Structures are given as C-alpha cells and as structure tokens.
Amino acid sequence: MTNFSERVEQVSISGIREVFEAAGEDAINLGLGQPDFAAPPHAREAAVEAIRDGAADGYTENKGMASLREAIAAKHERDQGLDVDPDDVIATAGGSEALHIALEAHVDAGDEVIIPDPGFVSYDALTRLTGGTPVPVPLREDLTIDPDAIEAAITDDTAAFVVNSPGNPTGAVSPPEDVREFARIADEHDVLCISDEVYEYTVFDGEFRSPMEFAESDNVVVVNSASKLYSMTGWRLGWVTASTPRVERMLRVHQYAQACAAAPSQFAAEAALTGPQDQVAEMTDSFRERRDLVVDGLEKIGLDVPTPGGAFYAMPEVPEGFVDECLDRGVVIVPGEAFGDHGDGYARLSYATDEESLRNALSIMEDAYDAVV
Ligand SMILES: Cc1ncc(COP(=O)(O)O)c(C=O)c1O
The missing domain is CATH 3.90.1150.10 (Aspartate Aminotransferase, domain 1)
Structure with missing residues (x-):
C-alpha cells in the first residue's frame, strides 16, 4: 500500500x-x-548572452547573484523608498516558491494562517502543506480585504495573515489606509503579514503601497516576482525580502528545496529590473x-x-x-x-x-x- x-x-x-x-x-x-x-527584449538578451558566455552554467549563491539582489534592493528603494539590504533578499523560483518558503519558515503544524476568500489558490494549499490551518476571511463587497476582518480573525494560534493587492482573483486594490492598517495589525498583534505584491505594477486606480513602508516591527515579508511585473511568467524568477532573521530561516528552506533560482533567469530578471522600464x-x-x-x-x-x-x-x-x-x-x-x-x-x-x-x-x-x- x-x-x-x-x-x-x-x-x-x-x-x-x-x-x-x-x-x-x-x-x-x-x-x-x-x-x-x-x-522585455533586454531581459531576454541578457539571458542569451549569459548562456553564450557560459556565465549561467553553475550554481549561484543560494540567495541568488549579488548583482540581482542589488537590483531588487534598488527596485524597492526606487518604488517604495525602502532601504533594503541586498543580503535580506532571496531570489526564488517565482512568487510561488517565495510564498512557499515564507509560510514554511513561519508556520507550525496547528498554526492558523488568515487568507483572503476568494484568494489566490496557493495560500490555502501552501498553508496546508506546512500542517497549518487556513482561516479564510471573506472580502468586502468591493472585493478588497477588510483589515477589521483580519484583526477579528486573529487568535493565539495565528502565525500569519496574507494580503494581496492588487489581488488575484479580484483585481481589487487596497487603499493606502488599509495597507497602513495591515502594518499596524502586524505590529500590534505581533503576527506576520505576508504581502503578496506580484501585481504591484498593474494599477489603474488608486496607488500601490506596501505594508513594509508602514510597519514599525519586522513583521512583514514581501513576496514579489518578475512574472507579472515584466511578463516573465515562464522564467520562474521571484523573490522575498524581510528582516535578516526571517530571511535566514527562509533560506534554510530554499537552500534544501531549490539550491538557487535558475541562473539564466537571474540574469534576465536583473536586466529587467535595471534596464528601461x-x-x-x-x-x-x-x-x-x-x-x-x-x-x-x-x-x-x-x-x-x-x-x-x-x-x-x-x-x-x-x-x-x-x-x-x-x-x-x-x-x-x-x-x-x-x-x-x-x-x-x-x-x-x-x-x-x-x-x-x-x-x-x-x-x-x-x-x-x-x-x-
Ligand atoms: C497573487 C499571486 N501570487 C503569486 C503568484 C505566483 O506567480 P509566479 O510564481 O509566477 O511568480 C501568482 C500567479 O498567478 C498570483 O496570482
């Protein structure tokens, strides 16, 4: 059997x-x-060149190439005014792996993870794979995530809550006052906020803000990816950024499950991030x-x-x-x-x-x- x-x-x-x-x-x-x-053509070209030169044949550092991590840190400085240390970044196999290592490193069997409902399918599944219990929270009528509903769902067993703006499957964008609330909840309840920001660049109304801009504690992990920012879904290149101790724990998972993100994709993503936008x-x-x-x-x-x-x-x-x-x-x-x-x-x-x-x-x-x- x-x-x-x-x-x-x-x-x-x-x-x-x-x-x-x-x-x-x-x-x-x-x-x-x-x-x-x-x-972007310059992203594809960078990968081709790296392959042709033999620069992408070996493992990179587990966290990813330093030059890519510097480009990711510079992106967060440019877009959010955040001061991210390139050492506090892990390049992953897409936002998918980023979500996986974030949950795996922070959720114990029996812990609860608050997720938007409806929400991206991975939140429920990846929580279950950690042995944790997803706690779905219904959305408002306008399909945004209600910070009050998140706060009301917090128990002693809550390990994390996941927010996702702009959201899949809804397209809803959380207003800045809600994003500020996500940060306050993470701070006050000492609970982790996993902010899935993969649609950051696709905003028509309102503005994109990250809870990491507002949090006073280190209780935010940002998940992002070249997939939707640059139309590079097939390249499988995303990242997490968080405080040094959190990154060190996520790296333990990433190191054994992945070793490192695919090197040609790292070259492509670096070029996408640093080239013309x-x-x-x-x-x-x-x-x-x-x-x-x-x-x-x-x-x-x-x-x-x-x-x-x-x-x-x-x-x-x-x-x-x-x-x-x-x-x-x-x-x-x-x-x-x-x-x-x-x-x-x-x-x-x-x-x-x-x-x-x-x-x-x-x-x-x-x-x-x-x-x-
Ligand atoms: C909300 C959200 N997060 C994360 C992902 C993962 O994307 P990827 O692994 O391609 O970066 C997706 C993909 O559809 C998504 O919609």
Missing part, C-alpha cells in the same frame, strides 16, 4: 487546470493568469483599456462587477449555470469557488488577451447569460 502524507492528501490540483482541460481547443481562454506580452507603462495602459472594455461589456450584459483597480482580472457576480454555459459555448472563465467558498456565485475572467478575442468572448457571454436567466 502506498502511504502518502496527510498534508499532501489535503491538497488537490488547482480547479483552474480542470477548467482548461474541460474546454475545447479553439475556446477563447479568459482563464489564464499571465500577461500576453513578450518579456517603458514596457511596464505600456502594459499597464493596455490593461487599463482592456479593463474598461470588459467592465463595460459585462455591465451591458447585466452582470454586477466591482471595477477592478489593478491586475488583469475582473470578478463579476454570475447567475447559476453561467460558467458552464460559457464553457459549452467556447469561453473559458474560472468559477469563483475555485478561489474559496466565498467565491461561490462569482467568476474570474482574465482580460490579458487581445481585444478582438475579448469582444468575441463578451458577445458569447451575453448569449450564455440569456440562456441561463
């Missing part, structure tokens, strides 16, 4: 994959969480136009949708049977319950696809809506 760990038995393959597999080959896919841009603005402008197109289209169909202030997702409330009807008609959207129980009655659609496909999808969704109501 095969004995699997109890922890792994509590986790299943993400519901999002199942939706893709159910859809036909020429379906319009609004299920994918990745920007539809190429990586014009692509970031281009991407944001383009996503803003598509956001307007999609929100307008959904409202015309008759769906209620909070206007997403960032990322590239919209999360309308949808009638029963709508998601399946869209799938049957060739438009892939993800049912809200894939992101938590409170996602029930919603659907997530990603508008990181071309405008013509978005228009076609909206027209099909209108027919699907008419068929189910």
